[in-house]
Amino acid sequence: MLGITALVPAEVIYACRENAVDLNNFVPFSEFQPDDKLCAWSAIWRELILRKEVEVDKLVVVAGGDCYNALVDGEKIELSGIPTLYFIYSFNRDIRLMEENLDSLVEFAGGIKNEKAFGEIADLKQRAMEIDSLRTEGKLSSIKAFEIEISGSDLMGSPDKYGKAIEALEEEDVDFDYRVAILGIPPIYKGFHEFLQSIGLHVAYDEMPFEFIRHSGRNLGEVAESYVNYTFAGNIWRRMEFVEKQLKERNIDAIIHFQQFSCHHKLEDIILRERFADREGYPYITIEADLPGSTPEQARLRLEAFAERLAGV
């Protein structure tokens, strides 16, 4: 089993006949409180591995572009004897850097043995994109869509399992008052999307989970060309252009910027607020989390008040 953190091209791992597991998926359900931490996400998956609560044979750490805290947490795991690869995204869409990183990933995962996996996973991600369209049209709850999209990072440990999870979904009428976007890091809290739905906020655009299903390719070259456009790892101006297009296409009413304590992306809040709240006029709220757990009362209060403000009561 090959552990990955944040977005690593899983199709490459499966084409090497390895299985991927996104270590972040364990974090929201963990009650462990690490002493030595900046970001809770990387500190908790680090401890889960070091304490052998999650077993991986090798680790691929996204250590540049998307997440910087993970670099040192990856080094601590490497020190424990687990082979570790550091995957670096290009800040300026440098295709050569992406190709070099993909070549390293292929070598690390033992070489490509199943070229067909690229096409099969590209098809799966295309179906996941259709799920995303259903949520945007209000024909699928954002809770169910989130599960599929966030699982696009490791395909639930098995492309077959992921395909069955998509197949099992059925269209439904979703009742909501407002269409919101979540920008930034996915919430570390359990039940966040459920809470939003309970107060009439439908997440019609989930920035980072959407990135997890948006990138694919039918060969290594196409994978490089796609993932080099991973917005969350690149410069913020390109990211904001992409986000703004999504906000308009999806008729978003308001923005929730979710940020994580000690994450460098937290510093982007003022840039996003100026662009989308001050310039574009979107109602905008920032929610910051630290440790995992249920969505705390302070965050619930803020979001309920946000919904009340949207209603103009």
Added chain:
Amino acid sequence: MIIGLDVGSRAAKAAYYTDSYEYRIVSSHSWQDLIDRDGIIVSTGYFRKKVPHELNVTEITTAIYGVRHFLKEDVDAIVDIGGQDTKMIDMRRNDFRMNDKCSSGTGTFLEYIANYFALDVSELQNFHFRAKTSAKINSTCSVFAQSEVVSRLVEGYSKEEIINGIHHAFARRIAQMLPGNARMIALIGGTAKNKGVVDAFEKELGVKVLVPPDPQVVNAVGAVKYYLATERDG
């Protein structure tokens, strides 16, 4: 009767309305004492969903309704200083901000300072106005501020001058939350009864500060007004 019930982190407040208002305030842990009579309960505050209610609404919304009840002026912003957090509602942009990560800029910070000087928090204002000058305090982190207080005492500043300086530091901390174009604000919550804080706000922020006659019950009254505006008539 309509009962506006505001159960916050430190105090529980009730506004009883039939054709006029009556108020009661108790500790949060004794909120049950406030519902000793029949009526339609509209709850607000952190515990709004944990107490009996026919309708619940956040204290952001009740602050707006409550301030409009008490003040005839259109304020630019409402600052609600609670025990656990401080909320700033930008009335022009229909936006709000909250400081709920630490005690900095909340009523708890002033209680901490009052405890240090072995005073009741209600006494701070008397010391504030007796100060001949103001000791410069930079921090509103409870721990760092206490360290600064000790340094100022060693330097020879009086208790009055330090408390005055604490109020100014407190006002500067909250000023960071205010919209830049605010000219007139409403200050609500129990801390608004501290005239030293109001004085520091006006001097530090250069804004006109309006304090409703009963600043601690504004949200309880706002809950009643919210019900009257949205439910009874709707």
